[in-house]
Amino acid sequence: xxxxxxxxxxxxxxxxxRLADTRIxxxxxxxxxxxxTLSLRVGPLYANFARQxxxxxxxxxxxxxxxxxxxxxxxxxxFDGAMVNASEQRPALHTALRSALGATPVARDxxxxxxxxxxxxxxxxxxxxxxxxTDIVNVGIGGSDLGPRLxxxxxxxxxxxxxxxxxxxxxxxxxAFHRLRGLDPAKTAAILVSKSFGTQExxxxxxxxRDWLGGSERLHAVSANVDRAQAFGVDPARxxxxxxxxxxxxxxxxxxxxxxxxxxxxxxxxxLLAGAAEMDxxxxxxxxxxxxxxxxxxxxxxxxxxxxLPTHAVLPYDERxxxxxAYLQQLVMESLGKSVTPDGEPADVDTVPVxxxxxxxxxxxxxxxxxxxxTQTVPADFIGIVRPDHPYAENHAALLSNLLAQTEALANGxxxxxxxxxxxxxxxxxxxxxxxxxxxxxxxxxxLYEHSVYLQSVLWGINAFDQWGVELGKRIAGELLPAVKGExxxxxxxxxxALLAEIAARR
Ligand SMILES: O=P(O)(O)OC[C@H]1O[C@H](O)[C@H](O)[C@@H](O)[C@@H]1O
Numbered sequence: 001x002x003x004x005x006x007x008x009x010x011x012x013x014x015x016x017x018r019l020a021d022t023r024i025x026x027x028x029x030x031x032x033x034x035x036x037t038l039s040l041r042v043g044p045l046y047a048n049f050a051r052q053x054x055x056x057x058x059x060x061x062x063x064x065x066x067x068x069x070x071x072x073x074x075x076x077x078x079f080d081g082a083m084v085n086a087s088e089q090r091p092a093l094h095t096a097l098r099s100a101l102g103a104t105p106v107a108r109d110x111x112x113x114x115x116x117x118x119x120x121x122x123x124x125x126x127x128x129x130x131x132x133x134t135d136i137v138n139v140g141i142g143g144s145d146l147g148p149r150l151x152x153x154x155x156x157x158x159x160x161x162x163x164x165x166x167x168x169x170x171x172x173x174x175x176a177f178h179r180l181r182g183l184d185p186a187k188t189a190a191i192l193v194s195k196s197f198g199t200q201e202x203x204x205x206x207x208x209x210r211d212w213l214g215g216s217e218r219l220h221a222v223s224a225n226v227d228r229a230q231a232f233g234v235d236p237a238r239x240x241x242x243x244x245x246x247x248x249x250x251x252x253x254x255x256x257x258x259x260x261x262x263x264x265x266x267x268x269x270x271x272l273l274a275g276a277a278e279m280d281x282x283x284x285x286x287x288x289x290x291x292x293x294x295x296x297x298x299x300x301x302x303x304x305x306x307x308x309l310p311t312h313a314v315l316p317y318d319e320r321x322x323x324x325x326a327y328l329q330q331l332v333m334e335s336l337g338k339s340v341t342p343d344g345e346p347a348d349v350d351t352v353p354v355x356x357x358x359x360x361x362x363x364x365x366x367x368x369x370x371x372x373x374x375t376q377t378v379p380a381d382f383i384g385i386v387r388p389d390h391p392y393a394e395n396h397a398a399l400l401s402n403l404l405a406q407t408e409a410l411a412n413g414x415x416x417x418x419x420x421x422x423x424x425x426x427x428x429x430x431x432x433x434x435x436x437x438x439x440x441x442x443x444x445x446x447x448l449y450e451h452s453v454y455l456q457s458v459l460w461g462i463n464a465f466d467q468w469g470v471e472l473g474k475r476i477a478g479e480l481l482p483a484v485k486g487e488x489x490x491x492x493x494x495x496x497x498a499l500l501a502e503i504a505a506r507r
Pocket of ligand 1: 470
């Protein structure tokens, strides 16, 4: 058994057994103070864990586990640029994009490179602002799309209004076809965002944009591979850097966030970084017992390994955060979807939960039935915003009362003689409350999740920064492409052969 798995089992199993019949209502009833003692604030972000299914004894065991697993040292290693991504022999220095907390030359150098790239990006924002361009199309996928797309959408109240920002992602030509309709090529600029500049979707869509724009004048790129971007036809003067020491899904703080800077201006972008930097300083400096990302990660492993819960829902009660579940699906599931240790040994522990979710209140009218009365218990992160950016006070009161009501109903349940109308309750949740949705608070929220994910990976003994699982499908797709086009090709798999015949017959 892996050392991490043994540690986890020893720490969690006795308390999970002891608390098997304890209910959230019982925990709160026995210790009403936990409503406030199990909460933490970091700047504009407040978190309440009172409705998690651990008591103070189990929490003490979780904190002991955090010490034993070396979370403080692991954080230091992350910030200092140690090779935390062992399979690729790379550091993961996304923190250096926004903080100067790394104490090594490697981390300091990364921070300096990030600053230099940011000033080039600021000059490019100014140049575009001074031009006739009205629309920006960000072409990218995965980490080169989800983060910028989330932030641009979430911060619509902070948009300068200078540009309309669009995102083109899917290799499905329908995406490009509909996205470009109604846009004027003479007033549109494209940003091709690809760390590798080798991603099929982005290269195909990038080629569509390059042709559609009719020249390279308004073609920009963000990439760690400047040569490839140049060979593609982007003037190197308009290529912003990326580095192999930043993972794609951790990269919105780099020039990958160019579209964010165009939407909210450089000041807004700096505020986003400052919010993340606040969380960086907190995770690094706060004691384990008062450390928000640590507690968030401990709650996650408690739910996954102590209670054995296989999925996790993210439920933002704010339409502007509707893309957060999709963003977190990549951050969490690509980072933690591993079953071996960096040594190639079995992890021997359940790792990533299936992450899903959607915005409230809409989701209440679709899948919440299953959360309340389904056979699976789904732990959830509810996210609310205290102060809205619109004048509809009645709507906002309704939104917040629904948010509070759902967390209460899920935790407390409801007894009824009629079994159909009975609510089992005891469904754990964490409530995250942002004072307002601003660049700073959003930066802090995203950084909270980044750190929580890394800490979970340390507790599970897996690498959060590689993603070998996405390669096989890409390779097979490349091999099948000629056959799909009707060119002569040898297809080994009999099912795929039959499916190709079916497609060919219906063309
Ligand atoms: O930025 P790129 O190199 O184009 O990569 C885009 C995305 O594709 C890959 O398949 C990975 O799964 C993602 O982690 C990555 O963000």
